[in-house]
């Protein structure tokens with residue numbers, strides 16, 4: 027059905043059926059149309075212009091479809107503008123124009139909306155609804171009621187129109203939707219727009235969130251930095267200033283350190299790098315530590331060496347009792363050094379058991395030279411880096427202990443004691459520490475010693491190195507060759523009592539805050555402490571026991587129980603407990619088959635008991651205890667010797683047919699290797715088999731041959747001292763060791779009775795209690 031309709035051309039608005047919108051009327055033509063419609067109560071048709079710019083459009087300037095609208099309101103404002111509020115009702119298509127002026131009028135064909143229950147349409151409608159709601163929710167400008175409007179719409183066409191109304195698309199696109207009368211196509215077209223719009227919105231939202239996040243992160247960092255600044259300021263660590271101050275300080279320190287040219291240049295280079303680095307970076311602190319090391323090393327600080335031989339003698343005597351030979355050698359060493367300061371002094375190496383004064387001699391040397399004293403222990407050093415440092419690329423790298431000690435010494439020429447050089451670990455995965463040490467000690471190389479951490483040469487040629495060791499044999503060969511060995515064998519009981527009286531007592535008194543008049547330890551008590559409570563070559567335990575005595579005295583005086591404590595042997599059991607080394611020898615040797623041997627160990631000499639026993643069997647030798655192979659051989663040799671000449675030694679040969687013999691060396695700790703137990707094993711066996719006891723005051727050492735000769739052994743000095751300590755008065759030694767007697771301290775010699783053995787029979791005749799052997803008949 028055609029009807030004539032007054033048209034208002036629209037520049038950029040498309041009205042959809044069912045929508046109410048306000049429009050502003052500006053053009054004459056439109057105003058005429060609006061007024062005519064209002065006057066005559068007619069509806070109007072709104073049609074989009076093909077081009078918005080056209081001012082006085084004619085029919086051909088307009089699209090062919092529009093929307094019939096009811097005018098809800100017509101308002102003219104005081105400023106003369108005219109507004110209409112219109113409500114769209116139905117689509118129409120223009121059939122032909124009736125007039126252009128004063129307003130446009132055309133015959134139009136109404137296109138009614140055809141609704142349907144078609145499932146396909148319904149499904150598309152639901153889908154569109156969902157997507158549209160999702161979209162609306164992302165649209166900040168969409169009024170909330172739109173969602174409920176979308177939800178409540180029942181007709182597909184109306185839904186498409188409603189959604190098109192608020193879609194953010196161009197008027198031409200809206201017009202295209204308006205012109206799509208077929209429902210399914212219209213729904214699809216709108217859905218396509220919604221989908222696109224949804225994507226755009228989602229993307230926008232994402233970008234929004236990202237920028238929001240990065241803004242947040244940046245803001246956060248900014249805020250934290252500001253806060254940090256404030257905190258630092260509060261703590262007086264104001265960033266910029268302290269950094270600069272530190273750099274200035276380092277610059278000054280480099281200038282003051284009097285480094286070698288190479289080191290100074292390296293330091294300046296590192297400082298430059300440091301300046302460019304943020305203070306918080308890990309590398310900053312690495313370089314800072316490195317510069318700290320460089321500037322604190324005594325590159326050119328030399329203590330004045332002042333050798334006064336008379337004074338040196340005084341110092342040595344003041345600090346040490348006895349040790350005459352050693353003191354003499356040290357004085358010679360100092361004299362040569364004084365006369366030829368440029369010459370290479372040998373490296374001294376003190377070898378001896380613990381507590382014999384190796385360290386304190388080193389300190390005395392430093393004192394008499396007027397040089398600082400430092401020491402480092404090489405015991406258990408397996409890694410070359412402990413001596414030579416780690417490269418700086420290592421996490422937590424530091425210089426090796428040579429450079430570390432020199433920093434402590436604050437001088438380039440200290441007396442540097444290398445302790446326990448015999449316990450240096452062997453070369454392995456971590457490089458060879460002995461090789462590194464050789465470089466340290468080698469005068470040809472140590473002028474330019476390179477620590478891995480410093481990576482710069484440091485001059486060690488002025489350092490006075492002194493080494494110490496317990497055992498000479500354990501020092502790596504090449505190192506031993508470079509040193510002059512000075513042996514300290516250990517002290518006799520009298521010497522130790524003397525050392526205690528002169529040095530240790532006063533030192534312990536002072537250490538415990540006691541005055542000399544408050545505590546008196548008499549000589550007998552000192553002898554008892556040395557003999558009954560310690561059995562050692564040096565003075566370590568003696569010093570410890572004396573400390574215990576002082577502690578006891580200190581309590582009594584502090585509690586005001588007494589003003590003066592006098593210590594005699596009678597007091598000792600209460601203070602130190604039961605005597606530890608009492609008549610062990612007598613007790614042990616109270617049955618046949620036990621002989622007292624003398625052994626050499628790294629901590630001096632010691633006694634050991636060789637025990638044998640017999641049991642029913644057929645002449646087998648059973649050996650137990652931790653015996654080394656050499657000692658087992660000695661035992662076998664001794665037994666063979668006895669078997670071959672049984673009668674000669676007063677042994678019934680039949681005893682071997684009915685008995686097995688069991689040999690045991692019970693004392694722990696000491697290495698029982700070494701052939702020197704031969705004589706003791708032999709004596710013990712003869713004692714057992716001839717059923718005569720071994721004298722308890724006799725100890726023996728010596729290797730034996732299968733023919734019964736006694737062969738020489740080592741460690742005479744240490745063994746004699748050990749015998750004395752154990753309360754033994756007769757020592758049996760191989761005759762061929764007679765020449766070593768001069769090494770045994772004189773007062774020890776005086777207290778001992780020496781028996782020189784050529785053949786094993788000599789041992790039997792002295793050691794066994796009832797010496798009624800009839801050698802002639804036996805032979």
Ligand SMILES: Nc1ncnc2c1ncn2[C@@H]1O[C@H](COP(=O)(O)OP(=O)(O)OP(=O)(O)O)[C@@H](O)[C@H]1O
Pocket residue numbers: 345346347348349379380381382383384385386387494525529564565566569
């Ligand atoms: N001849 C001596 N005169 C005075 N005191 C001595 C003498 N010998 C050792 N001493 C004292 O004995 C104690 C132990 O000596 P020191 O520490 O020098 O032994 P060491 O041989 O270096 O032992 P280690 O091998 O265990 O380091 C020190 O207090 C030291 O002064």
